[in-house]
Amino acid sequence: MPNLEWDLEVDVLVAGAGGAGLAAAILAHDAGASVAITEKLPRPGGNTAISTGSVPGAGTRFQRAAGIEDDGARFERDLLALSGSHDADHLVHALAHRSAELVEWLVDDAGIRLDIITDYRHVGHSVPRLHAPSSRKGEDLTNDLLAAVSRRDIPLALSSPVVSLLQDENRIVVGAVTRSADGAELRIGFKKLILCVNGFGQASDLVRRHCPEIAEAMYVGARGSEGEAIRWGEELGARMGNMKSYQAYAAILHPHGELLSWTTIEKGGILVNEQGDRFGDEAIGYSGFAASVKAQKGPVTAIFDQAIYEIAAREPWFKEILDYGAVKPAGSVRELAVALEVDERRLGAAFETYNRAASGEIADPFGRTEFGVAPLKPTFWHARVVPALLSTQGGLMTDAEGRVLDRSGERIPNLFAAGGAVAGISGREGGIGYSSGSGLLHALGLGWIAARTATREIFSESR
Ligand SMILES: Cc1cc2nc3c(=O)[nH]c(=O)nc-3n(C[C@H](O)[C@H](O)[C@H](O)COP(=O)(O)OP(=O)(O)OC[C@H]3O[C@@H](n4cnc5c(N)ncnc54)[C@H](O)[C@@H]3O)c2cc1C
Numbered sequence: 001m002p003n004l005e006w007d008l009e010v011d012v013l014v015a016g017a018g019g020a021g022l023a024a025a026i027l028a029h030d031a032g033a034s035v036a037i038t039e040k041l042p043r044p045g046g047n048t049a050i051s052t053g054s055v056p057g058a059g060t061r062f063q064r065a066a067g068i069e070d071d072g073a074r075f076e077r078d079l080l081a082l083s084g085s086h087d088a089d090h091l092v093h094a095l096a097h098r099s100a101e102l103v104e105w106l107v108d109d110a111g112i113r114l115d116i117i118t119d120y121r122h123v124g125h126s127v128p129r130l131h132a133p134s135s136r137k138g139e140d141l142t143n144d145l146l147a148a149v150s151r152r153d154i155p156l157a158l159s160s161p162v163v164s165l166l167q168d169e170n171r172i173v174v175g176a177v178t179r180s181a182d183g184a185e186l187r188i189g190f191k192k193l194i195l196c197v198n199g200f201g202q203a204s205d206l207v208r209r210h211c212p213e214i215a216e217a218m219y220v221g222a223r224g225s226e227g228e229a230i231r232w233g234e235e236l237g238a239r240m241g242n243m244k245s246y247q248a249y250a251a252i253l254h255p256h257g258e259l260l261s262w263t264t265i266e267k268g269g270i271l272v273n274e275q276g277d278r279f280g281d282e283a284i285g286y287s288g289f290a291a292s293v294k295a296q297k298g299p300v301t302a303i304f305d306q307a308i309y310e311i312a313a314r315e316p317w318f319k320e321i322l323d324y325g326a327v328k329p330a331g332s333v334r335e336l337a338v339a340l341e342v343d344e345r346r347l348g349a350a351f352e353t354y355n356r357a358a359s360g361e362i363a364d365p366f367g368r369t370e371f372g373v374a375p376l377k378p379t380f381w382h383a384r385v386v387p388a389l390l391s392t393q394g395g396l397m398t399d400a401e402g403r404v405l406d407r408s409g410e411r412i413p414n415l416f417a418a419g420g421a422v423a424g425i426s427g428r429e430g431g432i433g434y435s436s437g438s439g440l441l442h443a444l445g446l447g448w449i450a451a452r453t454a455t456r457e458i459f460s461e462s463r
Contacts, residue, residue, distance in 0.1 A: 004168060006175060006189035010036045011458050012451065013176060013190040015162045018046030018222075019138075019440055020419030020447035021196035022145035026110050027448045028194075029152045031455035036188065037154060038178050039224075040161035044146060046198055046222040047391055047420065048443060051138035052259075052317070054122070054130040055114065055444060056437035057103030058096060062116040062131060070127050072097030079425060082124040082285075083433030087241030087397065088423040094400040095425060095445045102445045103131050111151075112144040119314055120263050123285030124435025135316050141440075160186070165193070165232055173236070173414045191414065191461075192454035194402070196447055198420035199392035200227030201246075210243040210394060213430060217294055220252060220259075220388045229421035233396045236415070239407045241423030243394030247439060248290030248431040250282075251302050251385040253326040260321065260383055262286040263312045264304040268374030270354055271385070274298030276342030278350050281368040288432030290387035301340055302385045305376040327383045336380050351376065391439055393424030402450025416450040419443030 012028040014021045017039035028035045043049075057063070058075035076096035080089070095102075106112040114131040122130060133140035149156060159181050166175035166187070175189045200206035201221040208215045233240065250271070251260040265271070265282050271289070273279050273296045280292040293300050304312075312318045321327060330336040333351055337344035355375035357364035396417045397405045404415040419442055427433025 004166065004175060004189065005187065007186045008036065009189040010034045011191045012194060012454055013038065013188055014194045014196055015176065016040070016046065016196035016198065017044035017156055018196060018198060018419065019048035019141070019145065019443035021194070022149055023110070023444040024194045024196060024418060024447035024451040025154050026145070026148050026152065027451035028455050029154050030109065031452060033455045033458055035154050037149070037156045038160045038162060038188070039156065039158050041224050042159045044156065044158065045139070045142040046224050048440065049139050049142040050222060051440060052132065052136050053138040053141040053440070054117065054132040054437045055103060055106070055440045056125065056129045057099045057131050058129050059100040060103045060116070060131065062103070063129060066116050066118050066128070068127050068129070070129055072099065074126065075099060075129065078124055078126050079435055079438070082435050083425065083427035086428040086433070088425055090400045091423070091442070091446065092425045094449065095441050098445060098449070099441060102448055105448065106444065110145065110148045112141060112148070119311065120266060122262065122266065122436035123287065130437050137317065162228070173412065191458050193415055194447070194450050194454060195229050195396070195415070195417040195421045196419050196443070197229050198222070198225040199395055200230055201225045201389055201392050203227035206230060207389065207392065211246045211392060213291055214246055214248055214294070214389045217248065217290070218252070218386065218388045220249070220257065221391050225391070225420065229396055229417060233404070236412055237406045238412060239397040239405050239409065241394060241397040242426070242428055244429035245393035245424055245426050245433060246389060246431050247391045247393055247426060247434045248287045249388050249390050250286045250289040250293045252388045253321060254384045254386045256321070256324045256326045258321050258324070258326070260302055260385055261312050261315055261318050263315060264302060264308055266372055267304070267308045267311050268358065268372030268376060269302055269304030269308055271300055271302050272347065272350060273300055274342065276337065276340065276347035276350055278354060278366060281364070281366040283368050283370045284432060285434070287434035290431050293385070293387040300385055301382050303336065303376070303380055303382045305381065306379045307373045307377070309381050311373070327381050330380045330382060332378055336382060339382060391420055393426040393434065395420065395422045395424070397423050398446070401453040402446050403453060416454050418446035418450045422446060
């Protein structure tokens, strides 16, 4: 008989204090449940805190005020156009159609400060629909979520990873064990558990197994993402989905480790290899293009011009990377060739072909059709970049209400999940299906939906 004596009992236990966990805890509390959050690391926030904090919402009042027409059906079409059909099409539908309600709930009920971004659309969106803190920093989004948790007096235990799940004699999940840094264990009983522990980017064995294409690239996501949801899910017989899918980034500044804003490429910038040649359609996006950057043998350089620089400089964090000296100017193609140590004629030919394509004179040899404000004119700006894995996009299968499913498609009682722990909405494999904002939409959106389902079940069961 399992030992089911508890040190603490709550209605809803939330494992993980990133975007999914904090949103879930706030909703569950506001729906009347007793809630506790337990976080592995000494600091909350996970990937959410190091993201750029962009949350898509289709049909929000903020879009309407900016004159942007949008709705859930259009958003769903956009997402599926990039990702193709995959294991979690039902989550695409649910999240796209509820995204406006989510963004307005975040602002109105949770007190999160978000602005509609109209300067750029970013990958996968046919209209501007990303909403972000004015700093464009996930840290500010996280701080606002934490403030909402604190205003509600929701207990949040740091440095307290969930180390195991406990089942009763009927194999129903009813409790979890957390272990603090000094080895002290706490047994927490719950009515519902919401797993918000993100994916497995930090677990190199799981990345090699499921996403070998990106396994050798640097991982720049949060270090708490060690894949516990997958390991527990396997033990509990959970169904997994979209396991080969990931979110990557094609342009991490080297050696600084910061993201070069993709606005620089979306607005017309290019990437060249150590011969000074372009090697693909950069406009497929920062995630999809990462595999092409990884396939280059030598250094890769991102290049954009003064007009693009001025657009990107409207983003606060772009100014910060300028301070590192990671992005340098060159007054001509010759100067650029000298700085990159490439053949001037070859680089010049790459520029000429690209600029003619951007002017509509010829078709781009790599099929690029969106050129922003290109053709590129001096002054040029250049930065050495490398690809990186940001987050894995495969995980537990849930239904559209956030309930974890077993291998036969039945729900696993009491178990909910959201965010990077769950099969994502970015396609079945690779990095190409990732639309900007899909990670946070999944985390905040499914966290909010799962908490609503969990609390509804608690109150209907206790009737
Ligand atoms: C550099 C970067 C930029 C990005 N920019 C964007 C963006 O602008 N928009 C977007 O939509 N997405 C973006 N993403 C992706 C996005 O950040 C993630 O998809 C999203 O934050 C996942 O949220 P989450 O709550 O599932 O995980 P997280 O935010 O990582 O939270 C999970 C938490 O669980 C904790 N945890 C792990 N294991 C345990 C355990 N056993 N017990 C208790 N706690 C545990 C972790 O320490 C962590 O705090 C970006 C990612 C990166 C790396």
